[in-house]
Amino acid sequence: MASGEEPAQPSVTVPLGPDPRTSYRYVFAGGLSAEAHGFSALILRDALEPRGVTLHVPAAHPAETWTLSGALTAFEAAVAALPGDQPLRLIGASVGALVCALYAERHPERVDSLFLMSPTFNLRGCLERAVGGERGLTAWRSLGTAQLDGAPVHFSTLADVDSFPAFPFVRCRAYVAHGTEDGFAEPEDSLTWVRSASVNMRARGAPSDPVPERRLLELADGHALAASVPTLTAKLVEWHGLLGLAEGDYSVRGVDLEGGHPEDYARGHGVNFEVYRNWLRNQGLDPDDMD
Numbered sequence: 001m002a003s004g005e006e007p008a009q010p011s012v013t014v015p016l017g018p019d020p021r022t023s024y025r026y027v028f029a030g031g032l033s034a035e036a037h038g039f040s041a042l043i044l045r046d047a048l049e050p051r052g053v054t055l056h057v058p059a060a061h062p063a064e065t066w067t068l069s070g071a072l073t074a075f076e077a078a079v080a081a082l083p084g085d086q087p088l089r090l091i092g093a094s095v096g097a098l099v100c101a102l103y104a105e106r107h108p109e110r111v112d113s114l115f116l117m118s119p120t121f122n123l124r125g126c127l128e129r130a131v132g133g134e135r136g137l138t139a140w141r142s143l144g145t146a147q148l149d150g151a152p153v154h155f156s157t158l159a160d161v162d163s164f165p166a167f168p169f170v171r172c173r174a175y176v177a178h179g180t181e182d183g184f185a186e187p188e189d190s191l192t193w194v195r196s197a198s199v200n201m202r203a204r205g206a207p208s209d210p211v212p213e214r215r216l217l218e219l220a221d222g223h224a225l226a227a228s229v230p231t232l233t234a235k236l237v238e239w240h241g242l243l244g245l246a247e248g249d250y251s252v253r254g255v256d257l258e259g260g261h262p263e264d265y266a267r268g269h270g271v272n273f274e275v276y277r278n279w280l281r282n283q284g285l286d287p288d289d290m291d
Helices: 033-053 068-082 096-106 121-132 133-143 157-161 188-195 228-238 260-267 274-281
Strands: 025-029 088-093 111-116 144-146 149-154 173-179 214-219
Touching: 025 033, 025 068, 025 096, 033 088, 033 228, 068 096, 068 157, 096 111, 111 228, 121 133, 121 144, 121 157, 133 144, 133 173, 173 188, 173 228, 188 214, 214 228
Parallel strands: 025 088, 088 111, 111 173, 173 214
Antiparallel strands: 144 149
16 A cells, blocks of 8 residues: 555445345235236236246136135145245235235235235125125025126125125235225225224224334226226335336336326336237227226
């Protein structure tokens, strides 16, 4: 070292926290119908995989034999078979969102967070509303099965649903997205569940454990959240700390998440928008009216 020079300072590594791509296992649970299950999984994979995240998608529980207990048991078995032991980040849609919440209630030590889309909290109420109230329940009982959320469901499912809490108590952080025009799952039920994170707003006798952050995003949309894919994928990436991790992904740096044209913004997040537009057409919707 030359005379008068300052000694070199040792380099300092600043910890940035766990890498969200490899420190967690991401698992999806979908709705009653296989079509909705597959489409939601495709959109989520398109958002996550360009960022180095593997989304595990267990097979949909057979609709012809669907029960809530069967769906939860199948999901538990699928999660147990996954490689690795990292904490879980569960992503659910419709009844799959309820399954994720029930799993997190049963296994709080395994779950890092939830991202729930149109969750069917108070599932009995969802099913009764879907068949049209008392008259529909009578017909359902007589016929044995009813078409619900695009799938046949047996009447005995009601008794099975009653064996589970309508609003599971979850100790991990959670994000809920719900459409204000949802005709299957009541938006008010999601609000009730989000509020239950507050000790002061819980029902008498509920646990007094502190609950981490819980968010509710209300969207002008229906149960499928078909018109909200751009917003949902952006929020999903933000929630999981994945912003800017995709190569060439400049759209998420310093840009308001709500700004810009929905399709342009979603493409910046890796969404296969042609798949989305085709799916909208299959639902009888005009993609050009979904801005």
